[in-house]
Amino acid sequence: TGTTRPIRILQFVQRCAKHGDALSVISAIDSFCSKVEWAMNVGDKKGEILDAIVLETRPRWVLELGTYCGYSTVRIARLLPPGARLVTIEMNPHYAQVAKEVIQHAGLEAQVELLVGSSSILIPQLKKKLDIEKFDLVFIDHWKISYLPDTKLLEECGLLRAGSVLLADNVVCPGAPDYLHYVRNSPQYQSQYYQSYLEYLQVEDGLEKSIFLG
């Protein structure tokens, strides 16, 4: 039995990226996934939109749903102001282990809280687990069928405040139609679509930014 794709991504990072240099980790993964093996990272094009929204939001508390190999985790954590924290949830223990090592290679482990488990189980435990009040920014990038139920769960658990920003990946491809309809039609959200492309491909995709109005 050979290796897994996440392991091959990690090995490339460990071989080609400079320890403690987040940008070199990001470009190593983008290089590997655009030239060697496609992988479901948010990627460089949508990643630039993600970066801009992190910088614009200046979040103290960030939640990421879906870690995979930690590519977007590193993209976000490298831009956080001192003292800010990124909580990332991943249900696959193998992916979580790879992500842990990628985040460590980038030197960002102090800013990141990586939780292994299902979002629907962990979200209701977050207030107890962490001395957290509300999330300022949520990056939604796990299985597309979970976007809507988990958004409603975040509302019910009182983890969003007026002004909290939800940023959802893949609202076009593979798509999250029920989520999109909800945030675009609910009076509780102000939504905006950022057109881009599916990671490493010439297929349309985009991010939806939705501000919770409270």
Ligand SMILES: C[S@@+](CC[C@H](N)C(=O)[O-])C[C@H]1O[C@@H](n2cnc3c(N)ncnc32)[C@H](O)[C@@H]1O
């Ligand atoms: C597209 S990948 C995440 C990519 C990552 N955000 C990036 O851009 O580098 C989706 C991940 O979400 C995880 N996942 C899917 N549903 C989940 C759930 N309900 N709770 C926790 N993790 C979940 C999958 O195991 C997978 O690793």
Ligand SMILES: O=C(c1ccccc1)c1ccc(O)c(O)c1[N+](=O)[O-]
């Ligand atoms: O669902 C897929 C998918 C579907 C089919 C084959 C490969 C991946 C996918 C594609 C691009 C993404 O950015 C992404 O986040 C996901 N995902 O799994 O969450």
Ligand SMILES: [Mg+2]
């Ligand atoms: Mg995605």
